[in-house]
Amino acid sequence: MKNDLVDPKPKIVWHNIFFFASTGLIAVIGAPLYISRFGVPVFELWLTVFYIVITSISITAGYHRLYSHSAYRAHPVVQCLLLFFGAAAFEQSALKWSSQHRDHHQFTAKRGDPYSIGEGFFYAHIGWVLFWAHTLRFKNVKDLKTNRFVMLQHRYYLFWALVSGIILPFAIGLWYGNLLAAFIFPVCARLAFVHHATFCVNSVCHLFGGEPYDLHSTARNNWMVALVTNGEGFHNYHHRFPSDYRNGIRWYQWDPTKWLIRSLAALHMAWNLKEASKFRILEARLLVHQELLRRRESRRKKPIRLERFFSDFEGGYQVLRSRLFIWEKNTKEYRQMLHGPGREPSKAIRQRARKTMNISKQRFKHTYQRRERYLKSNRQPTADAKTNLQQSRS
Ligand SMILES: [Zn+2]
Numbered sequence: 001m002k003n004d005l006v007d008p009k010p011k012i013v014w015h016n017i018f019f020f021a022s023t024g025l026i027a028v029i030g031a032p033l034y035i036s037r038f039g040v041p042v043f044e045l046w047l048t049v050f051y052i053v054i055t056s057i058s059i060t061a062g063y064h065r066l067y068s069h070s071a072y073r074a075h076p077v078v079q080c081l082l083l084f085f086g087a088a089a090f091e092q093s094a095l096k097w098s099s100q101h102r103d104h105h106q107f108t109a110k111r112g113d114p115y116s117i118g119e120g121f122f123y124a125h126i127g128w129v130l131f132w133a134h135t136l137r138f139k140n141v142k143d144l145k146t147n148r149f150v151m152l153q154h155r156y157y158l159f160w161a162l163v164s165g166i167i168l169p170f171a172i173g174l175w176y177g178n179l180l181a182a183f184i185f186p187v188c189a190r191l192a193f194v195h196h197a198t199f200c201v202n203s204v205c206h207l208f209g210g211e212p213y214d215l216h217s218t219a220r221n222n223w224m225v226a227l228v229t230n231g232e233g234f235h236n237y238h239h240r241f242p243s244d245y246r247n248g249i250r251w252y253q254w255d256p257t258k259w260l261i262r263s264l265a266a267l268h269m270a271w272n273l274k275e276a277s278k279f280r281i282l283e284a285r286l287l288v289h290q291e292l293l294r295r296r297e298s299r300r301k302k303p304i305r306l307e308r309f310f311s312d313f314e315g316g317y318q319v320l321r322s323r324l325f326i327w328e329k330n331t332k333e334y335r336q337m338l339h340g341p342g343r344e345p346s347k348a349i350r351q352r353a354r355k356t357m358n359i360s361k362q363r364f365k366h367t368y369q370r371r372e373r374y375l376k377s378n379r380q381p382t383a384d385a386k387t388n389l390q391q392s393r394s
Pocket residue numbers: 104201202206219235239
């Protein structure tokens with residue numbers, strides 16, 4: 001059988017080197033020079049900001065969450081807009097992008113990952129587009145090949161990209177402002193910003209940041225990257241639950257892509273929004289806590305003395321897990337009783353269901369909070385903590 005993971009010889013892609021170098025240099029040198037010479041071009045700057053937002057959100061909500069991960073479904077009008085402005089980012093067609101991205105998730109940091117962090121920061125950031133060393137396999141995007149909008153954009157990608165990414169912003173800038181500023185700001189500077197922000201997800205978010213959901217992945221949660229990528233910086237969560245339409249799951253986490261998808265759903269322009277169940281999320285966090293605890297204990301100078309305590313903790317973890325499943329089961333049953341087909345449940349049944357669900361929820365929270373408190377403290381376990389753990393097992 002032909003091994004389609006055989007890597008081709010790395011080749012220097014000269015047109016990419018020229019493209020990324022020229023847009024980058026114009027952004028870093030041309031833009032400040034223009035401002036120092038002719039002053040701040042207010043209209044062109046606003047146009048640039050608008051274009052940064054619209055092109056990068058088309059990549060995150062469209063190329064990434066809609067096409068690569070099928071995290072939701074969208075109305076044809078939404079799809080056309082996402083594909084049109086996604087092309088303006090000059091990050092290849094949605095079909096190619098999704099194929100590479102699915103490979104990235106399947107082979108993260110290993111051979112077969114197009115932008116593997118295993119090859120170093122520079123390669124994962126931009127080296128992979130300049131020194132192409134991977135094969136494009138379209139086997140993993142068979143579902144997208146049946147989408148006529150995706151295929152239309154793929155076939156006429158260059159035309160779409162030129163119209164949406166260069167001609168349109170340049171024409172708007174020219175109509176209101178002047179030729180030079182229209183070329184420097186909404187075209188070159190905007191492209192450089194969107195490119196490097198997106199690339200940071202592959203480089204920075206695979207090296208720097210927290211790992212609250214998965215300790216065995218190279219992906220990290222980095223809120224600073226989230227700020228410039230419409231929420232894509234919560235990458236540890238994303239690699240753990242890739243088909244969730246959200247990346248930042250907390251209300252305070254900056255994830256405008258999630259807010260856009262939710263707003264589209266409220267307007268009936270998006271549906272089938274996929275979310276990881278909160279029980280699975282808690283289970284992932286528990287596993288991380290458990291692993292951290294094991295690591296901490298193994299670093300202690302006298303681990304033998306703590307064997308008993310550690311086995312208690314293992315027991316506590318199992319209790320916590322089983323309570324989590326009971327909570328999940330009860331919640332499902334409760335929802336079915338309230339909203340399921342058949343007769344409307346009587347007041348008594350409803351009250352009983354709510355009570356059962358609340359009890360298991362409270363018990364779970366109680367046990368969970370105790371563990372969290374212990375993990376946050378850097379103290380040696382005290383007799384008090386031992387008693388608490390034994391109690392939590394009962
Ligand atoms: Zn990644």
